Amino acid sequence: MTHIKRWLGHSVSVAAIAIGCTAASAQDGSVLVGLITKTDTNPFFVKMREGAAEKADELGVNFQAFAGKYDGDNDTQVTAVENLISAGAKGILMVASDTKAIVPTIQKARDAGILVIALDTPLDPFNAADATFATDNFEAGRLIGAWAKATMGDGAANAKIAFLDAHESQPTVDVLRDQGFMEGFGIDIMNPDRRGDETDERIVGHFMAGGSEVGGREGMETLLQKDFDLNVVYTINEPTAAGAWEALKAAGKDDGSVLITSVDGGCPGVRNVADGVIGATSMQFPLRMAAFGVEAVAQFAKDGTMPEVTEGLEFFDTGVTLVTDNPVEGIESITSTEALELCWG
C-alpha cells in the first residue's frame, strides 16, 4: 500500500509541476491549435511539430501535438480530434493516417466551429477539410524531370529511364510525382491520374519500391536486369534513391553515368546530393506547412478569415525547391550547402 501512496504522491507533484508550465495559459480563453500527425517518429512530422510550436510561440497561441502510434492508426487520431474538441480548440492541423475513415470525425470538429486544415495529405473527399496545405507533388516531380532533361542535353532523346515508385495501389502522391517527372522530361503522360499507361520507349520500367532503401536496391537490381544501359533513375523519395545507389555501386555503374533524381529534402538526402549520389532532389517544407497552418488558425480565430488556395490549384501550395550542385539554365535551384540549412530530419 505504502508504495502505491508514494507513487500517487509523486504523480500528483509531477502533474502539478507539468501543469504549472504548460496549462496555465489554457485557462485564459486564448486560442488553442492542435497538430495531429501520423506518428511522432518520422523526421518529417518532427519538423512539422517544431514549425508549429515555434510559430505558436511567436503568435502567443497555445499549441498541442498529438500523433498516432503507428502509420495507419486511425483510432488514436479520432481520439485526439475528440479531445481537441473537448478542450475547446480553435483549429486542428491534421496529417491523416486514413484519409477516408477520419472524415466523419473531422466533420464533428467542423460542426463544433473548429477550422480543420489537412497538412501534406489531402482528405478523401478533398473538401472534407476546410483547407489543405501541401506540397505540389506534380511540380516536385516536374522540376527533377526538367532538370534531368536539361542536364542530358541531346542525350535526353535516347535516355533510358527507370522509375522506382512506391505502391501498386497508385497513391495520389506517388502518381503525381511520377507523372510530374515524365511531364518535365518531355514524356507524353497520357492519363495524368494513372501511372504505367505511357508508351514512350525511353521508359525501362516501373518498380514498386515501397519508399524504402531495401525496396530501392531491389528495384534497381531488377530494372538493371531489364536494361543494363539505363542512365536516368527517378525515385519517389530519398531512401529509395540511397538503395538504388547501392545497387548501382554493386553493378559498377557508380561512375557518374547514371543520373539519380528524387523528392523530399530530408537531411540525409541533401547530403547525398552533396556527395554526388543524387543528382537533384525536390525539397518540400514540412516546417513551413505547419507554421502556415498555425498562422491560418490564429487569423481565423481573430476575424474568421478562411485560408486561401494557391491560384490554379485546389490547395495552398507550401512550395518546393530544386536542390542540386549542377544547376541548369532556366530552372531555379539551390545548392546542397544552402539546402543543409533548410532540410529536415
Place this chain on the structure above:
Amino acid sequence: MADEIEFPGAATGRSALSRRILNHLHANPTIIPLFVLVIGLIIFSFVVGERFFHPFNLSLVLQQVTIIGTVALAQTLIILTAGIDLSVGAIMILSSVAMGKLAVTLGYPPEIALLLGIGVGGLCGWFNGIFVTYIRLPPFIVTLGTWSVFSAMVQYFSNGETIAQRDIEAGAEFLQWSGEAMKFGAARVTTGSIMMLMLAGFLWYMLNRTAFGRHIYAVGGDQEAARLSGINTKRVLMSVYLIAGLICGFAGWLMIGRIGAVSPLGGEMTNLDSITAVVIGGTSLFGGRGSIIGTLIGALIVGFFRNGLALAGLDVLWQEFTVGLLIITAVSFDQWLRRISN
C-alpha cells in the same frame, strides 16, 4: 473469488487488522483500481477544472473507451483462464471489414451482414480455441500466429481500402447505429456505449451466478484440480475462446459506429490496449482472479488519464508514460498479493 483466503505468514507477523485488509483486497480485486480511478478524477478536477467534469467530456471518455472496453471484456475471460489473446484486434477489424464488404460491396441486408460479421469473429475465436485446447499450444504462441493470419485476411478481403461513410450511409446505415448518440443535456451517450455496459452486465452475471462462470475461474486457478473435480476443462476453454471471438466481432460493429467508416488500418495496438485495461483493472495475468467490473474500471482509468492529461495540455508522450506506470504498478501489486498469500 469471493472466498476469504487466510494468509498463514500474515497471521504471525502482522496485526489482525492488516490481515483483514489483505484478505479483503485479495477477495475484492476491484478495490484498488476503483481507488485509482477516484484519485485520478480528483486530481484532474483540480488540474483541468470544469472542462474535465463537463458532461460532454465525461460522455466523450465513455465513447472513447467503448471499443477497448468491449475487447477488454473478451480479454478478461481469456486471462481468467490463465491465457492471453493477441489476436483480438485483428479479429475485430476482420469482422468489421466482413460486415462492410458484405453490406456495402456485396449488397447483403446490413442486419445479415452484422450477424455474419460477428460469426466471422466467432470462427476466429473457435480457431484459436482448437489450437489452445486440443493441440495444447501456449495461447501466447497460438494468438501471436493468428494475429498475423487474421491481419493478412483483413488485407486480402479489404485490398487495404477504407469503406467511406457516404457509401455506408447509402445502403447500410444500420451498421452505423452503434455510433448514434442520445443526448442527455450536453452529454452524448452512444448506443454502442450502452451496449458495452449491457454486455458487461451479462458477463458479470455469467461469471458470478452461473456454474459455467465459476468453472472459468476454476480452470484459470488450477486446470488440473478443476479437471479432477469433474469440470470438462476442454469444453470450458473452447467456449471461452469462442465467446471471446464473438465479442470481438461485436466490437467490430461498435468500431464502424464509432468512426463512421470501415477502416482496414488500425487495431494493431488493440490487443495490448485491452490487456492494459484488464491488468489495471486488477485481473491477474496468472489466471483465476479478477473481475469484469475491474476491467471496465481499468478501461475507464486509461481513458480518463489520457483525456485528462490531454485537456491539461500535456504532451501525448506523458500520456503513454502515465499509462505505462499504471500497468507496472498494477502488476507489482498483484504479484505482491500473490507472494503474501503464498
